[in-house]
Amino acid sequence: MSRIFRKSADTWLRVIMLLAAVALVAGVGLLVAGAASNVTTRENIAPVQPVPFSHRHHVGGLGIDCRYCHAAVEVSASAGLPPTETCMTCHSQLWTDADLLAPVRQSWAERTPIHWARVHNLPDFAYFDHSIHVSSGVGCVECHGNVDEMPLTRQAENLRMRFCIDCHDDPAPRLRPREAVFDMDWTPPPDRRALGERLVERYGIDTDDLTHCYICHR
């Protein structure tokens, strides 16, 4: 009776099994890395904008307060992006022939909004609210980083669930007085936890159920 398998078949089988194992490990590794990479989380990515708006220039350089442009941030869930009118309060007189600002003037003349590319975007199943964080003394810096140093806006944190929970679990050491929420260079006192614990008391923050799923998934 002739042999069914050639002599080399055994070697081939081993090689194929080895390759399959490598592929499996690599595949799982890629999935895990992909989920954590900033292509998925958008961390540190600055999308191309219709106008290269610079927070470094306007906030760091000119010292304009966040609320001059993001006027809703203290009272609503969404911080709000400035309407063209807000740019025009200054650019009706300043840099009026700059090519960079042509889309702003066009938007104003034609009454069509500027389409800013979103920098942050939580998935729809996660709920977020700015106003409660502002009134509880959570600074913009905690989640958006040093916006005043960004020539183009990018997402400073990964904004995974872990990031939110880490603070909700124990907010005290990351709180600041309400007056300092918009301050990009606030220096905390040496004992920040002690301050935070006083603030938890003063602002009536309920720390018991902040990590419950229904807080963010509703």
Add this chain to the structure above:
Amino acid sequence: MTRLGLLILAILLVAACEQEMNEQPKYEVYETADLFPDGIVNQKPQPGTIALGDLERRAALDERPPLTPALLQRGRERFDIYCAPCHGAAGYGDGMIARRGFPDPPSYHTDRLRARPARYFVQVITQGVGDMYSYATRVEPADRWAIAAYIKALQLSQRVKADRLPPDVKPAAAPASPTDGEDGP
């Protein structure tokens, strides 16, 4: 056995109902809305609509609130956000944006503007004046009164005689006050 088969079938059926949880069929504030011709989620209200709280806001615009330390505090905060970039922290018209070439705003410390009542400042914030746009969309009526009260306080602060200051803020060598007037707001 049939029970188990049905169960497995049911599970498979449920699994087949893929619901996109990341991008759900609902509109968030800044998404594009295919439903409307201009593609904007935040549609303008129909003409004549009265939004919740509009009546209170309108009433707040007409009536001057009582002067309290809290009102001045609020006024100072709002002034520093929305007005100081051009008018300067003390109201001399020397803010950062003016220094960068915006047409110079007038100083608040002139006889003409000192003579204006608080209501005039509320009106300027609401309607704008000359090169200055209206701030009505960003400054609530109650806050407009707060800013007006703070401007009146600023005007007063530049004319108080040094010997009338409380001891804890009195400067060591007080410069002579520019005028003798002590007209209140």
